[in-house]
Amino acid sequence: MEIFISNTGSNPIYQQIYEQLRNAILSGTLKEGDLLPSIRGLAKDLRISVITTKRAYDELEKAGYIHTVAGKGCYVAPKNTEQVRAEHCRRIEEHLRVVLRLAPACGISSEEITALIHKLQKEEQGCPTPSK
Amino acid sequence: MPNAIEIKGLNKSYPGFLLEDIHLDLPRGSILGLVGENGAGKSTLIKLTLKAINRDSGTVRVLDADLDDPDFGRIKEEVGVVLDEAYYPEVLTAQQLEKVMAYTFSNWDREAYQNYLKRFQLPEQKKFRNFSRGMKMKLALAVALSHDPKLLLLDEATSGLDPMIRDEMLDLFNEFTREENHSILISSHIVSDLEKVCDYIAFLHQGKLLLCEEKDRLVEKYAVVKIGRQDLEALDPEALAGKREGKYGVEALVYRDLIPSTFATEHTSLEDIILFLAKGGARG
Numbered sequence: 196m197e198i199f200i201s202n203t204g205s206n207p208i209y210q211q212i213y214e215q216l217r218n219a220i221l222s223g224t225l226k227e228g229d230l231l232p233s234i235r236g237l238a239k240d241l242r243i244s245v246i247t248t249k250r251a252y253d254e255l256e257k258a259g260y261i262h263t264v265a266g267k268g269c270y271v272a273p274k275n276t277e278q279v280r281a282e283h284c285r286r287i288e289e290h291l292r293v294v295l296r297l298a299p300a301c302g303i304s305s306e307e308i309t310a311l312i313h314k315l316q317k318e319e320q321g322c323p324t325p326s327k
Numbered sequence: 328m329p330n331a332i333e334i335k336g337l338n339k340s341y342p343g344f345l346l347e348d349i350h351l352d353l354p355r356g357s358i359l360g361l362v363g364e365n366g367a368g369k370s371t372l373i374k375l376t377l378k379a380i381n382r383d384s385g386t387v388r389v390l391d392a393d394l395d396d397p398d399f400g401r402i403k404e405e406v407g408v409v410l411d412e413a414y415y416p417e418v419l420t421a422q423q424l425e426k427v428m429a430y431t432f433s434n435w436d437r438e439a440y441q442n443y444l445k446r447f448q449l450p451e452q453k454k455f456r457n458f459s460r461g462m463k464m465k466l467a468l469a470v471a472l473s474h475d476p477k478l479l480l481l482d483e484a485t486s487g488l489d490p491m492i493r494d495e496m497l498d499l500f501n502e503f504t505r506e507e508n509h510s511i512l513i514s515s516h517i518v519s520d521l522e523k524v525c526d527y528i529a530f531l532h533q534g535k536l537l538l539c540e541e542k543d544r545l546v547e548k549y550a551v552v553k554i555g556r557q558d559l560e561a562l563d564p565e566a567l568a569g570k571r572e573g574k575y576g577v578e579a580l581v582y583r584d585l586i587p588s589t590f591a592t593e594h595t596s597l598e599d600i601i602l603f604l605a606k607g608g609a610r611g
Contacts, residue, residue: 242523
């Protein structure tokens with residue numbers, strides 16, 4: 196697993212760790228029951244503050260992605276399917292927002308976007324639309 | 328006790344200088360960076376913590392012991408100290424110095440010291456007076472780390488050293504605090520060094536502690552914006568923490584959550600924050 200901390204980004208460091216660990220869990224890089232790096236170890240390896248790392252872990256625990264076993268460490272929690280769905284929805288929304296911002300800039304109507312989505316769906320399903 | 332150092336209501340006055348009502352905690356396992364201009368009182372504060380000078384009033388606890396405890400001397404065995412100059416006998420070599428130190432500290436670790444000498448590539452036969460400044464500081468650090476300290480007090484230990492050596496030292500501090508009960512108080516006026524390693528930042532200005540806060544929260548809390556004079560006047564005065572007026576516009580330090588989200592904020596370093604606060608006088 197790789198974690199990158201950007202010091203120039205406007206995202207606070209704890210949020211960067213939170214998001215990257217969350218993504219690793221959602222994508223399956225970290226699996227249920229996996230032991231996460233210790234807070235202190237991760238902080239020192241990334242050369243960031245221990246408190247900030249703890250904050251990221253606390254947020255992950257609050258959101259139900261990990262759970263803490265006293266004296267042992269933090270483990271990846273069983274996947275909550277609803278939560279995963281909600282997270283994916285949120286990501287789709289994010290991408291669609293970009294589409295909606297781009298479309299008017301070059302005069303593409305929402306009907307055209309819908310048509311494009313249908314076309315892409317067919318492509319993904321392996322039955323390409325006849326070329327024009 | 329969760330704190331390695333606890334300072335409450337500490338006062339110390341010299342003619343023309345006043346260290347006033349200092350409250351400061353260093354939580355165990357963390358690194359606290361003490362920032363301040365020359366003469367702000369950083370060294371005085373560190374010396375007071377060591378009982379190297381006497382305080383006028385206030386309480387100081389170091390590693391669970393009160394400064395007034397009769398056996399405070401015992402605690403000093405667990406504190407590694409590096410001041411801005413290393414004062415060892417000039418005619419001794421690093422190896423000869425070890426013999427002195429082995430008699431000084433009851434928990435002296437010969438092997439650790441030898442390892443540090445190797446790691447820092449310090450010459451074995453050279454006399455201390457012929458050491459370069461970098462070598463002197465490394466030797467002082469090797470001594471400080473070789474008697475199994477729980478707390479490091481470092482006063483300008485990295486100043487006057489080249490960036491490579493400073494970075495090496497920062498790595499060492501980072502490594503030292505991998506242990507949960509190891510803590511560091513480090514003073515420096517090289518803010519970027521402190522930004523790299525510290526968990527907490529305390530800012531001493533003209534003998535007063537202007538702020539002591541988690542480093543990352545500071546960076547989250549403040550932002551620098553570059554705006555015109557009119558925009559500045561339109562800004563909520565509460566949101567303004569400091570400003571620098573130029574001929575063509577104003578640079579202002581603002582509280583991130585008090586400004587409209589339409590403002591373009593610059594990436595703000597700890598150094599910017601400190602500089603603005605020092606000029607404007609902080610409001611916490």
